[in-house]
Amino acid sequence: MIIVMQPDAGADQIEAVEAKIRAHGLAVHVSRGTERTLIGAIGDERTLEPEMFDPMPGVEKSMHIVKQYKMVAREWHKANTVIDVAGIPIGGSTVQVIAGPCSVETMPQMEAAAAGARAGGARLMRGGAFKPRTSPYAFQGRGVEGLEMLRSSADAHGLPIVTELMDVRMLETFLQYDVDVIQIGTRNMQNFDLLKEVGRIKKPVILKRGMSATINEWLMAAEYIAAGGNHNIIFCERGIRTFETAYRNVLDVTAIPVLKRETHLPVIVDPSHAGGKAWMVPALSCAAVAAGADGLLIEIHPNPCEALCDADQALTPAEFATLMEKLGAIARAIGRDI
Ligand code: PEP
Ligand code: MN
DSSP, rough: OOEEEEETHHHHHHHHHHHHHHHOEEEEEEESSSEEEEEESSGGGGGOHHHHHHSSSEEEEEEEOSSSSOBTTTOOOSSSEEEEEEEEEEEEOOOEEEEEBBBBBOOOHHHHHHHHHHHHEEEEEOSSSOOOOOOOSSOOOTTTTHHHHHHHHHTTTTEEEEOOOOGGGHHHHHHTOOSSEEEEGGTTTTTHHHHHHSSSSSEEEEEEEOOTHHHHHHHHHHHHHHHTOOOOOOOOOBBOSOOOOOSSBBBBTTTHHHHHHHHSOEEEEEEHHHHHHHHGGHHHHHHHTTTTOEEEEEEOOSSSSGGGGOGGGGGOHHHHHHHHHHHHHHHHHOOOOO
């Protein structure tokens, strides 16, 4: 960390900053320029925060010089991490597609969705049993019964399952149902206690981007999980909030190459929650694969008009199968497969 002193900072103020750095176990390097003094903190500066120094008399500003994330950073781990989800590699040369309904509703719906996901070429199945809804009066999900339906319909087609964990009290139940990938939704990206809990286990985690989170905040959220010992983290870009109202969210395609540069962990894209309309899903999926996404999370429903949640953005199984063919061509054009 570097602390820049004000031009008129006195010797006592400089010494106070030096003392604070030493008190945290770091060494000090002082550089006296013609106009101002710069104080460098030498050592693991992750224990220091700018707010420790900014209010001190004589300090103009202070800043980190290294990134605050470490375990998730490519700087520390050059090779791509490939995460094994029940035998399906995520982050390797194959673009993995996860498909399924927004929410688990009924057994016939889940059977048809699983069959459609499998037939279209998805390698994993999604389905929300616990739904984060804006309105408390809206359908909240089938709960544990939903986990049961997801597990059995997906098992029948050999698909590992992905589902959202909202409440840490359900973690044990998720483990009992052997949920293959735990999804942390956009609204919980910075629920640090939840992140710490999924950090304690080894199950792969899909960490969705908070709807207004910066890339740095997102990486730091992942660092919470990694710091607990769970390095099986998959980033999922799902669109961010902007001033635009013509679609649900803006798919931040730029985030894909930026994240691939910053982290060794896999990056997938959810085109369904980004656009919010089924007709936008193919274009956004193509863009995501072309930009280097390691996978897609796509909502499909056997009868979208009847869906209890996100009806307007679900593809039918037939639309999904058509899209998968197109995505195959894009993946091959960039040296991958799907
Ligand atoms: C979902 O995947 O069903 C979901 C609620 O997504 P998000 O957290 O991105 O809104
Ligand atoms: Mn949804």
